[in-house]
Amino acid sequence: MYRATSQGRRRPGVLTRIATVGATALLASSAMAMGAPSALAGPTGETGAAAPKAGCGTPVLKAWYDSDQFGTYLKVWFETPKGCAKGTSVSSLSGNVNCTSGPSKGKRVYQEKKSGKAPLSTLTRSLPAKSKCGSFHATAGIGYTLGGGKIWEDAWTWKWGNAPA
Amino acid sequence: MFRSAFKGAVVAGSAGLLCAGILSSPAQADSIYKGTKTGSIDVLGGGHKWTYTDAQYRSTSMKNAQSHVIHVKYKGCLKWRARAAVQYPTGGHSTSDQQTVNGCNKTAYITVLGKSTAKVTLSVFLIVSGDTRSVAVSPIK
Numbered sequence: 001m002y003r004a005t006s007q008g009r010r011r012p013g014v015l016t017r018i019a020t021v022g023a024t025a026l027l028a029s030s031a032m033a034m035g036a037p038s039a040l041a042g043p044t045g046e047t048g049a050a051a052p053k054a055g056c057g058t059p060v061l062k063a064w065y066d067s068d069q070f071g072t073y074l075k076v077w078f079e080t081p082k083g084c085a086k087g088t089s090v091s092s093l094s095g096n097v098n099c100t101s102g103p104s105k106g107k108r109v110y111q112e113k114k115s116g117k118a119p120l121s122t123l124t125r126s127l128p129a130k131s132k133c134g135s136f137h138a139t140a141g142i143g144y145t146l147g148g149g150k151i152w153e154d155a156w157t158w159k160w161g162n163a164p165a
Numbered sequence: 166m167f168r169s170a171f172k173g174a175v176v177a178g179s180a181g182l183l184c185a186g187i188l189s190s191p192a193q194a195d196s197i198y199k200g201t202k203t204g205s206i207d208v209l210g211g212g213h214k215w216t217y218t219d220a221q222y223r224s225t226s227m228k229n230a231q232s233h234v235i236h237v238k239y240k241g242c243l244k245w246r247a248r249a250a251v252q253y254p255t256g257g258h259s260t261s262d263q264q265t266v267n268g269c270n271k272t273a274y275i276t277v278l279g280k281s282t283a284k285v286t287l288s289v290f291l292i293v294s295g296d297t298r299s300v301a302v303s304p305i306k
Contacts, residue, residue, distance in 0.1 A: 155290060158286045158288075158299060162250075163260075165286035165288040
């Protein structure tokens with residue numbers, strides 16, 4: 001498929017695709033190609049690979065810093081993990097974010113839930129500006145219809161302006 | 166073409182193998198060692214410290230890209246996960262890597278490639294309790 005780029009000629013080894021929401025997985029996987037071997041583990045100690053048919057493991061948090069002429073906005077949403085088989089039934093995907101510093105400290109600034117089939121994502125919402133909230137703590141849980149009631153959870157903390165980890 | 170002098174920058178022990186593997190991949194074939202940041206993460210606030218080293222390499226083949234080779238170590242006995250996330254070189258989205266370890270005196274090895282001006286968020290997550298804490302590691306210019 002030919003795609004016209006405004007970037008001119010491509011230099012080998014350099015990604016010239018403009019990052020778009022749909023390209024997240026491609027960029028992430030390219031960047032992680034050299035990463036250390038990693039094992040995702042749920043709260044009870046099972047790895048993501050231990051639940052192939054029933055589910056796909058822990059949920060993913062996506063944070064996107066969007067800029068326009070008026071400023072920069074932090075938008076977040078939660079989604080089913082990369083590689084989750086299309087059509088996997090999700091009984092509940094829920095995520096929430098709390099502010100942990102600044103004037104809005106202690107406030108819940110995001111809370112969304114969704115059910116359906118993978119790929120699934122919760123509503124994208126903007127988090128408060130840096131002046132209102134300097135850092136965040138997010139948690140998410142996902143339950144799969146065939147998962148026997150097990151909830152896969154994960155948590156992230158980060159400062160406004162940085163990536164969640 | 167400048168060849169990186171990363172021989173002297175290999176961190177330690179088995180990490181050397183990791184670093185060699187990382188730096189031989191196409192995007193890291195040419196890189197300049199920038200230095201190593203060190204610090205600690207006090208997850209529970211009670212003096213249980215996780216220590217980290219972040220060896221940083223500026224890519225000479227990819228624009229505005231800096232890789233972080235991170236080791237996180239904890240002397241105690243626990244099941245925990247280290248995760249690093251950073252804005253990708255072209256901006257907007259972030260990339261992350263993580264590793265879960267279980268046992269005593271364990272080290273987690275994680276690597277991310279980020280924008281050369283972006284801070285890395287490095288977190289430790291305790292699997293059983295769900296407690297988590299992170300720090301921001303600045304890129305070395």
